[in-house]
Amino acid sequence: MRATIDGVLLADADMQHIVSVEGSRYFPPDSVTIGTLKESPTPSVCPWKGRARYYNVETPHHEYVDAAWCYPHPQRSAIETVGHDFTGYVAFDTTRVTIE
Template identity: 50%
Template sequence: MRARLGETTIATADEADLVRIEGNWYFPPQSVDSRLLHESDTPYTCPWKGVCQYYSIKIGDEVFADRAWAYPTPYPGAIEKVGRDFSGYIAFAPDVEVGD
């Protein structure tokens, strides 16, 4: 699976390595081109997943604010609910195309 914004591939991983949560594909951190992600100050805490870290995606001179997010330290109950540890896995906003 790939995550692309326009012509730029942001992440690539086998589907078996991804985690699906609430309709979003979460990519393992090592599968994401971290050079494109920049931490955002946007605050959010999911009631059941925990504190979220948003990222903006920078491609060339263009910045796409808050188009990616992760839960660096999910609540223990969230890991149990999902059935797999998704700490640090990264999901993307709808305008980032995720597919084969």
């Protein structure tokens, strides 16, 4: 599975390494292309997953604000509910990023 925007590869991982949570596909941290994500100051808290960290996606021609996020320290109950430890896994805003 690949995540791309403006023809730039953001992440690439085999399906068995992707974690699906509430319709979003989360990519393992080591599958994300280095240099494409820049930490955003945007705060967000999910009641059941915990505090999210947002990222701006950077391409050579544009910066997409808050187009990716992860849970650096998800709640243990969230990990149990999902059935997989998704700590640090990155999801992308599918209205701007193509997932295929």
